[in-house]
Amino acid sequence: MDEKKHRLIMDRISKHFPGVKALTNVSFRMFPGEIHVLMGQNGAGKSTLIKVLTGVYSIDSGEIRLDDKEIRAQSPLEAQELGISTVYQEVNLCTNLTVSENIFIGREPMKRGRIDWKEMHAEAKVLLKRLNVDIDPTKQLGEYSVAIQQMVAIARALNISAKILILDEPTSSLDSNEVNELFKVMRKLKSEGLAILFVTHFLDQVYEMSDRITILRNGEFVGEYKAEELSRMELVSKMIGKEMDEMEQVQELVESHSSIGHQSPFLETKQLARKGSIERFDLKLYPGEILSLAGLLGSGRTEIARILFGADRADQGELKIKGRSVNLKSPRIAIDNGIAFCPENRKSEAIIDDLTIRENIILAMQASLGIFKYLPKKKQTEFADEYIKLLNIKAPGPETLIKNLSGGNQQKVILGRWLLTNPDLLILDEPTRGIDVGAKAEIMKQMGLLCQKGMSILFISSELEEVVRTSHRIAILRDRHKIAEIDNHNVSQQDIMKAIAGGVPNEK
Amino acid sequence: MNVFKLDRRYFPILVTVALFIVMFAAGSIEYNGFFSLQVFLNLLIDNAFLLITAVGMTFVIITGGIDLSVGSMIAFTTMLSATLVQNHHWSPWVVIPFVLLVGSFFGWSMGCLIQYFKLQPFIVTLAGMFLARGLCYLISIESITIDNEWYKTVSQTKVYLFGKNYISISVIIALVVVAAAIYIAHFTKFGRNVYALGGSEQSSLLMGLPVARTKVLVYTLSGFCSSLAGVVFTFYMLSGYGLHAVGMELDTIAAVVIGGTLLTGGTGYVVGTIFGVLIQGIIQTLIMFQGTLSSWWTKIAIGMLLFLFILLQKVFISRKKKSGAAA
């Protein structure tokens, strides 16, 4: 394949944002008529790389060559004009316009100074036919399913005579029939000589569609592989990587204390499910135990966490807390039942940027106390100081605004917020993501200590190392199903990777 | 994909049109002399300026913005016209283009502040509202009466249609504006960009549409429309006064909303706005014919209609979202 001419070369691209190195010397290339999958965990740099290519971000260093000519797109529009079109995960079209307008807006066919609607609808019909989509282009886009909207987005991209089509997680909201339809179209376009950059988290899809795979990790280039030469195991391990060696202590803590089984569970779910986010699952959480959810992004990890915290409502099944059936309609009710939740998305769902560390720490406790039992400021400061010390939060003092802290310290503040409420169950969704190694170790250590004290912890992490070292039991998720549950006795990362990659038959 | 589904896009408009017909019918049954072409034409004559303003506002609201300065802009235009004609003896042929230019510039400036400094439309146009009212008083605190012959002639000209029924020149202007607006909204790139912008600014940017230019132009257009409405209002009142058209911004927004334009942007039709204006007019007419109800019932009725239509929008949007997710 290498003797063929390159369509695209991205050579040693670097990009940094204030405080974050998003891409370091990442290289990426594409040939005409191939489907190239870009893989990596959250924060690996996939979306930054795509945004660099499509002109949303400018690069710090490196070179981008399209058909052997150096390009530097300054905006998505320029990139489009160069032949690089993107279909995003959330369809970026206007659902209030008609289908044909969504394909043509900005380049509407004109006749005597006015938009030629007839021509536009006719052309749209032809374009969509090419993609095997038979819909009425005069209708509003919003009337059609996401799958159709995605096709319309592709039609728009193609109409701008694309050389490179970027599909950014197009399948994440499609059902299997729709995915198959999409794949048919992708194969057809590939045979027409288009280079397709395909981002997905579903391994089956990767192997079904890709010619080659490029893997990124932590903003760095791991390697480029031919799909048939890279086993699922290797793929997963290359994505996940092996970092963190300073967790021996944590492991000891956890291992010194594995006394579950005879107690009754704190929380138990029976066939709980929510349409479109997680299929029916059974889960038992015992006091003094860490249960991890392992799986790739989009496998249903966060969805389970949100349901158990009442942030989303389950639409079927039953949930019991201490043997009592409970309907978790809102976070408020979950908190009153002794549940705490550190969400995955720290910035938008956890921290209140304009408030101080002190206020952020006491927020959940105050919310439980209500409006009139206001903690005196002295008491608040005491609590804040206590947790700043306990969790080793690096800050000038409790009156520092949380937005001025680093990610790791913000995470510790949120952890402190929940520890203050003294919960029975602590749900940690990717608590270690995007924070420095020291803070990671600290959080892991706290987890060990807390479960020793009898707290039940539900832990979600993409770092399998962390999962293996910290948890007593591991639930494996794939494609929105809970597929297995493993007792963590000398389980290796390999075993888990195998399970995630689909090597383990469904055992339940 | 049945016929009913196609209708859903036009559902809010249909409600508005139906409401107007019902009100007109009710008035016709209840009161003698209500059912006549002239009563209908009077709706247009008395509300020509509201119609023109509402057309501009429709565009602004479709982009998801709002323009609170329109009422003050009308007052300022009447004031500026009056002083130029009356005190400075400019020819109306110079005055009218001049005030239109001033209005457009005013809108353009607000648009620039909104677009380039990312200020909320509501606060910028609120400041514009203050400014325009204040400028009126800088010209004069008192009302200035216009006794220019040309203005008087335009004001009193009746254009007869079908026998004794007539409209005013203002109505003709308003209808031309409406026709132009429909053309702009549906047959020009600018018009479609306005809808796209209201659908999703983010998507519009990613689709490479000229978002900044469109947004600034929309406020310019609204400024133009409200100053044109000011010109028409000058014909109507034959005076310039700082207290003209107080609260008109609310009537205008109400007309647009009742006309089926979603306040969240993206959906709306100029045709709907016409009926929104007509409904406001007919409420006044009904109250007038009724005789014992006082004029403030108009405000209460409009407030209630506004509530109903916002509620309707809410239901409409949430239904649409649900169907989109289920499909």
Place this chain on the structure above:
Amino acid sequence: MKNKLFWPLVTLAVLLLANLIHNHDFFSITIQDGHLFGSLIDILNRAAPLVLISIGMTFVIATKGIDLSVGSVVSITGAMACLIISKGDGSSMSVLFTALGISLLLALAAGAWNGLLVSLLGIQPIVATLILMVAGRGVAQLITDGQILTISSKPYSFIGAGYLFGLPFSIYIIAFFFIIASVLTRKTAVGLFIESVGTNPTASRLAGIRSGLIIFIVYVLCSFLSGISGFILSSNVSSADGNNAGLWYELDAILAVVIGGNSLNGGRFYLSGTIVGALIIQTLTTSIYSMGVPPEVTLVVKSVVVLVVCLIQSEAFGSVFAARRRKRDKAAKQGVSA
């Protein structure tokens, strides 16, 4: 920490000084019939309704909301109180308290209406409160039957025109409510919850705060305070004018909040800043009036002030300057290295 009060206070001081230069007696306070008289007292007295409404508006804006209906609520409570008093015995205290009670209930109902539309139905605050802004004036006129309702009631007129210990009674009213509001924000969790909901509603909900309830409460509070202002305004002139009472107050209140250093994007709020903001507006109005300029011209000044304050707050504006500064720094650095 940069003190948010600094600029508002400087503005106020400059305004007062300008007045002093124009009129050397500006700061003098005299005693007539045991009452204190003077421009400063006058400003405080006249600012009272605005101060009250602005306190309520501060809460609403801190939750990322806005309340356009305050002016209408002012006219409704004023009209209702005057109507009840005009029907009864003007000097009877029980009539007075019935009037105040019923009117305040109306104000609370108005606030509950706004609050429900925003928190329960999720309608944008501008739109939700627009309804009452339009219909409220109609209701007020309905109450007064479109007339200017004039009453003669000693106890009622005391609210807005009476004197206590030498000072206008309205000053005590604003002091009272300012203290209540401060206590509410400092000694209860209301302030914390409002700031939290205004900064990040999602995170607040996930921390267990009942965001909807908080939003509901701020609208009710705002209407309640507007209602009180309605009494001050109507009792000051012993009449109720459904059409014009409280006209433009929504705008002035928003202005006071913004001038006081509060962000329209919600979050942190500064009650004392708002008070200074309201005083600035009143001083401005008074000084323009005393300089013989038609009072309506204040509108021009206000609009310029709003724009300038918003521009300074706007990130885009800040980044334009930051970019320029960076360029300059860069140029300087290059100069050094070269």
